[in-house]
Amino acid sequence: MRYSLFSIARHALNSHKGWTEAWKKPPLQRQYDVVIIGGGGHGLATAYYLAKLNNNLRVAVLEKGWIGGGNTGRNTTGIRSNYFLSENAKFYDYSLKLWKNLTQELNFNLMFSQRGWVSLCHSSSDVERLATRYNALRLNDIDGDVLTLDQLKTMLPDLNYSPDARFPISGAVIQRRGGVARHDAVAWGFARAASRLGVDIIENCRVTDINIDKNSVTSIQTSKGRVACKKIGICVAGHSSEIARMVGLKLPMETHLLQAMVTEPVKPFLDTGVVSPALHCYISQTDKGEILIGGGIDGYNSYSQRGTWPKIEEIVSGAISMFPRLRGLKLMRTWAGIMDMTMDGAPIIGQTPIKHLYINGGWCIGGFKAIPGAARCFAKTIINDEPHPLTAPFSLDRFRTGRLLNESGAGNLPHKQ
Amino acid sequence: MLLIPCPFCGPRPEDEFAYGGDATLVTPEEENNVEAIADYIFLRDNPRGWHKEFWTHRYGCRCWMIVERHTVTHKIKSVSLATSTSQ
Numbered sequence: 110m111r112y113s114l115f116s117i118a119r120h121a122l123n124s125h126k127g128w129t130e131a132w133k134k135p136p137l138q139r140q141y142d143v144v145i146i147g148g149g150g151h152g153l154a155t156a157y158y159l160a161k162l163n164n165n166l167r168v169a170v171l172e173k174g175w176i177g178g179g180n181t182g183r184n185t186t187g188i189r190s191n192y193f194l195s196e197n198a199k200f201y202d203y204s205l206k207l208w209k210n211l212t213q214e215l216n217f218n219l220m221f222s223q224r225g226w227v228s229l230c231h232s233s234s235d236v237e238r239l240a241t242r243y244n245a246l247r248l249n250d251i252d253g254d255v256l257t258l259d260q261l262k263t264m265l266p267d268l269n270y271s272p273d274a275r276f277p278i279s280g281a282v283i284q285r286r287g288g289v290a291r292h293d294a295v296a297w298g299f300a301r302a303a304s305r306l307g308v309d310i311i312e313n314c315r316v317t318d319i320n321i322d323k324n325s326v327t328s329i330q331t332s333k334g335r336v337a338c339k340k341i342g343i344c345v346a347g348h349s350s351e352i353a354r355m356v357g358l359k360l361p362m363e364t365h366l367l368q369a370m371v372t373e374p375v376k377p378f379l380d381t382g383v384v385s386p387a388l389h390c391y392i393s394q395t396d397k398g399e400i401l402i403g404g405g406i407d408g409y410n411s412y413s414q415r416g417t418w419p420k421i422e423e424i425v426s427g428a429i430s431m432f433p434r435l436r437g438l439k440l441m442r443t444w445a446g447i448m449d450m451t452m453d454g455a456p457i458i459g460q461t462p463i464k465h466l467y468i469n470g471g472w473c474i475g476g477f478k479a480i481p482g483a484a485r486c487f488a489k490t491i492i493n494d495e496p497h498p499l500t501a502p503f504s505l506d507r508f509r510t511g512r513l514l515n516e517s518g519a520g521n522l523p524h525k526q
Numbered sequence: 527m528l529l530i531p532c533p534f535c536g537p538r539p540e541d542e543f544a545y546g547g548d549a550t551l552v553t554p555e556e557e558n559n560v561e562a563i564a565d566y567i568f569l570r571d572n573p574r575g576w577h578k579e580f581w582t583h584r585y586g587c588r589c590w591m592i593v594e595r596h597t598v599t600h601k602i603k604s605v606s607l608a609t610s611t612s613q
Binding site for chain 1 (some may be wrong): 527528534539541542545548560561564565567568569570571572573574577579595598599600
């Protein structure tokens with residue numbers, strides 16, 4: 110069923126009793142061409158693009174919990190492409206461009222809003238550094254502007270401009286095409302669109318083993334039985350190491366906690382996203398009025414999906430330092446997701462040493478914005494069994510060849526360990 | 527909040543400590559084996575379960591220790607001083 114104003118009106122006449130489920134719940138078949146492990150944004154979107162690019166493929170998505178119950182429903186919904194390194198910039202901007210028409214393509218309102226992301230500078234060297242980065246953006250045909258302090262004051266009058274602030278503000282940069290989207294809708298929209306193209310979405314189905322013959326995948330063992338398959342795509346974020354272990358593969362990755370939190374809802378006062386690299390804190394206001402606050406990782410390996418108080422205190426103090434008027438607000442919810450932190454801060458997308466086993470992971474703290482771009486490139490990689498040009502730099506073997514993508518300020522910085 | 531039992535100071539809250547990463551890595555003996563060195567620098571077991579890791583009591587006695595901690599429950603099984611011979 111197509112969602113439209115007409116369908117709402119038609120169902121309203123019938124007291125909304127005729128709506129059908131957004132995606133089907135088929136039983137697990139015994140054989141598929143491609144099995145995708147993980148029913149988050151990346152897994153569902155990969156399945157959608159696989160079915161869209163080749164509708165003869167029989168594709169299944171196996172999710173151990175429920176659709177969008179992991180990081181897709183836990184992130185802070187930021188979408189941007191303000192990366193310095195050309196490989197990153199080109200790839201993330203490809204993804205940003207796909208976001209633009211995704212609501213129409215999926216026929217599901219993702220509430221994508223290009224309200225801009227502002228990065229604050231707190232010193233003259235900060236201004237130089239971010240100006241360099243935003244000039245690099247322009248060289249890659251990506252929008253980015255350096256804002257004067259006066260322009261920033263007009264745009265964000267509530268920031269703390271006092272010289273006595275913890276980190277006084279000396280300027281800012283902005284990517285105006287950056288924005289936010291409703292993350293749950295992304296999972297549901299891709300699930301519905303994939304299901305309409307014939308993808309089997311199997312929830313509550315845990316993968317327990319991957320069977321290999323002559324260094325090529327043959328079948329996958331699940332809590333609902335064995336499934337023969339020609340190809341497997343891993344899209345499990347923080348659990349990538351656990352799945353890779355099933356085939357004897359060790360990944361350049363650690364799993365860490367990242368927390369986020371929202372305050373009680375207040376009237377709209379913030380119409381862009383704001384990040385302070387110095388304070389390790391970023392803020393946006395949701396459509397419901399909550400102030401959504403995020404920061405850095407807790408800093409030690411964890412699969413618990415449960416953060417601890419010292420980090421919350423640090424993140425909140427950063428937010429109050431930026432916007433002193435937040436001081437009186439109450440936190441309504443805090444939560445944590447488990448991040449697949451690679452050793453250089455860039456993702457891993459592509460082939461593995463096992464034939465017909467592919468990985469899309471290592472997203473560190475920034476996988477949400479990459480969902481359409483990564484999934485589309487990953488689907489092509491799986492179909493063609495060769496790297497997609499846009500994601501070829503994110504190969505797993507870069508850690509041996511030395512072609513690391515060490516965008517500053519990302520990753521879990523193993524050289525500091 | 528982790529409560530880490532420092533060998534010298536007793537149980538102390540986690541924000542007095544700094545994390546030092548996986549304590550099971552072994553420096554490769556061969557100097558010219560590039561692949562072994564790359565694996566040592568970048569690859570991690572990253573277990574969902576018990577994990578031996580370095581911590582230092584940065585805002586306390588500043589000793590380095592090896593903590594065996596569960597990465598799902600955050601329970602701590604054992605703590606020992608990190609010495610030059612421990613790997």
